[in-house]
Amino acid sequence: MVTSDTPSAASDPPSPGEGEALHGTPVVPGVAHAPALVVRTEVDPARVAAFDDGALDTDAALQAYDAAVEAVADGFAAKAARASGAAAEVLTASAGLARDRGLRKAVRKELASGTGLLDAVAAAVEQFAGVFAGMGGLMAERVTDLRDIERRLVARLVGAAEPGVPVPDAPVVLVAEDLAPADTAGLDPALVRALVTERGGPTSHTAIIARQLGIPCVVGVGGLRGPDGPVPGEALLVDGTTGEVRRRPDPHEAERLVAADAQARAASAAWCGPGRTRDGKPVKVLANVADAASAAAAAEAPVEGVGLFRTELCFLDRAEEPSVAEQAEVYAAVLAPFVGRTVVVRTLDAGSDKPVAFATLDGEENPALGVRGLRLAAGNPGLLDRQLDAVALAAERTGTDTWVMAPMVATVAEAADFAGRVRARGLRAGVMVEVPSAALLAHRVLEQVDFLSIGTNDLTQYAMAADRMASDLAHLTDPWQPAVLQLIAITAEAGRRAGKPVGVCGEAAADPLLAQVLVGMGATSLSMAAAAVRPVGAALGGTHLDACEEAAEAALAASDPAGARAAARAVLAELGAADRR
Missing domain, CATH: 3.20.20.60 (Phosphoenolpyruvate-binding domains)
Incomplete structure (x- = not known):
């Protein structure tokens, strides 16, 4: 599942990055100042470790895979029905990719060779990811979607919750390596004040959906997820016009910039x-x-x-x-x-x-x-x-x-x-x-x-x-x-x-x-x-x-x-x- 942390301001740990500015590609203009919600997308390791990969024969394993596929695809389709525009587009495409017959064929081939179910899914996804990446262009963009589908399939197979961005209870800046369409499409702009990702470009699915939602967004931020990158709860000032992400900014200056941006947005809204x-x-x-x-x-x-x-x-x-x-x-x-x-x-x-x-x-x-x-x-x-x-x-x-x-x-x-x-x-x-x-x-x-x-x-x-x-x-x-x-x-x-x-x-x-x-x-x-x-x-x-x-x-x-x-x-x-x- 997705793990995240947003400690309160009172518990903010000291940071060596205070005042440091990270830079990426600006995608959606706007200024936001809020604590970082650092998202790590992974399926519950305990559930994965407890899953008995050898307990299913080939037919039973393939049936389990088919059931997981339908659950994941139906989830994408349900979200697509509640969305519109670019969000609906990419969610519908993800539902189709989850049901892809070629992917199923690759899983079945792995199972027939004696590979366990989880390893078979991983091998099939790796095969397709390599093909997509090798094609380049728009097909390479689907690798992020494919990895998201893999995580959701594994979660269904081991009985864990599907990964996804948790709903914050206070305003945050969402920080992630990358975001899948299913995560981005459901974001609430009232709580997610900005998006900052390490991967992706100006026309990635994350960028396109962020633009549709009007959430300030900066992508391709180097050093974002390294050991010296922002930590959960750390205050960030995101400028979606310049592409600058400032760590632990002066709070008074940050609020002044946010207020000026809000004033400009209000004028635009009129x-x-x-x-x-x-x-x-x-x-x-x-x-x-x-x-x-x-x-x-x-x-x-x-x-x-x-x-x-x-x-x-x-x-x-x-x-x-x-x-x-x-x-x-x-x-x-x-x-x-x-x-x-x-x-x-x-x-x-x-x-x-x-x-x-x-x-x-x-x-x-x-x-x-x-x-x-x-x-x-x-x-x-x-x-x-x-x-x-x-x-x-x-x-x-x-x-x-x-x-x-x-x-x-x-x-x-x-x-x-x-x-x-x-x-x-x-x-x-x-x-x-x-x-x-x-x-x-x-x-x-x-x-x-x-x-x-x-x-x-x-x-x-x-x-x-x-x-x-x-x-x-x-x-x-x-x-x-x-x-x-x-x-x-x-x-x-x-x-x-x-x-x-x-x-x-x-x-x-x-x-x-x-x-x-x-x-x-x-x-x-x-x-x-x-x-x-x-x-x-x-x-x-x-x-x-x-x-x-x-x-x-x-x-x-x-x-x-x-x-x-x-x-x-x-x-x-x-x-x-x-x-x-």
């Missing part, structure tokens, strides 16, 4: 749209949604529509392709709350870490660089055509202004073919810029389509050739990387010259500081988790367009992500102060 800079430059602020529930919630926010409807997330649990009528019903439920506004529908981004049974190819050596997204249409054009028929039917039924874009477009020819299919159904056509080639050829792609939308998560990963989950590479998977910013700038400039919209729908759009830089580059819309809408809108509303443009120039001239952040922040602070004089 923002009610529409999106525009201080001098009136319109910038559409949009929401990312995954299903009818998240769409209904997002429609209550001050957004001008949906910039990214992830259609594949509606079908992660479907073994067979839904009919056109079934799909249309699902899509209409998402479109309906946005009548009078715009919804951008992304066609199936199946493959890699989002396996959709009726679409994804089996046995690919490197799915992250394989047949995913639009590439599936090459071998199965009917799949795309049926989806477009359903989208068109849902748009006609609801009357919502519906745009459609394709993921993983790499060539001008792909963009042209997709645009033809979409326009034949009376809809506006666009593509996502996730592959660097699409950014470099954005001017030519825009000759074929009506708009572009930049997916910064994949664009960063592919541009930097860095696994999103590798904590050692978190500095490379940072969207503030100058090379990534340059690709975004190229794309936005192409849109400006063509007079066509270029939006950003990746996680980068949810960073208020980066949002101002993106607008300075020429982004015409920003789409994000609903929790980020007001902070981003307020940041844009307090800044003139020329300040955004100067901040963009400063960031592009920097040599590393930290320098880009600092340069943009300095420009905006200086010009903001000048405006107030």
Whole structure:
């Protein structure tokens, strides 16, 4: 089970790290000051030691494994039903991974060779973890989920409680090596004031869910879990804007910073749209949604529509392709709350870490660089055509202004073919810029389509050739990387010259500081988790367009992500102060 400690302030042990600052990659802005809740995820060792591995024959052991799998998967599914958006997505995917037939086959093979049940599970998980890690990219991100599934299976087998983050009874800063989706999705922002992890990157599952919940978050913090790292109950000051985690800060200074942050958050919470800079430059602020529930919630926010409807997330649990009528019903439920506004529908981004049974190819050596997204249409054009028929039917039924874009477009020819299919159904056509080639050829792609939308998560990963989950590479998977910013700038400039919209729908759009830089580059819309809408809108509303443009120039001239952040922040602070004089 998870073990943790949060001693009271009166029992805080002396620490050699007093005043020391640790640094990581900032993910969700905000300042928090609270005692550390240090989480160690492990199954009760006494229960594991007492488990008689040799008491079960092969058939009985496999039956016990199957029962544990169903209990764990059902637990994920139940949590997914209570969640929405990114949290529901990753929990549903984890339920599918727990039930994976290949994993079961590996366990059965180990059992047949005489391996005990717990060792068989460990060996099978190790085999799959090695395969996932070797694939790199999005598949490597699933290793954290796989390890979490292993711990939960073992707990079920030995009769222990499943691991999970305990519910604190007072505000804390959650400190962990990493967090699984099932842990992060259930956090209460009123009690968990900040997340600090040693592993993970800006687009890891922990980061994405923290952003959805609006919890200040810093990932990839070196030295966090070593012998000299923070101890349970130690006061931490976390700055999710700079990535600094200060140990045992001066309490008066810490409270002053928290109060200032709370004041800024309160001002942001009052923002009610529409999106525009201080001098009136319109910038559409949009929401990312995954299903009818998240769409209904997002429609209550001050957004001008949906910039990214992830259609594949509606079908992660479907073994067979839904009919056109079934799909249309699902899509209409998402479109309906946005009548009078715009919804951008992304066609199936199946493959890699989002396996959709009726679409994804089996046995690919490197799915992250394989047949995913639009590439599936090459071998199965009917799949795309049926989806477009359903989208068109849902748009006609609801009357919502519906745009459609394709993921993983790499060539001008792909963009042209997709645009033809979409326009034949009376809809506006666009593509996502996730592959660097699409950014470099954005001017030519825009000759074929009506708009572009930049997916910064994949664009960063592919541009930097860095696994999103590798904590050692978190500095490379940072969207503030100058090379990534340059690709975004190229794309936005192409849109400006063509007079066509270029939006950003990746996680980068949810960073208020980066949002101002993106607008300075020429982004015409920003789409994000609903929790980020007001902070981003307020940041844009307090800044003139020329300040955004100067901040963009400063960031592009920097040599590393930290320098880009600092340069943009300095420009905006200086010009903001000048405006107030």
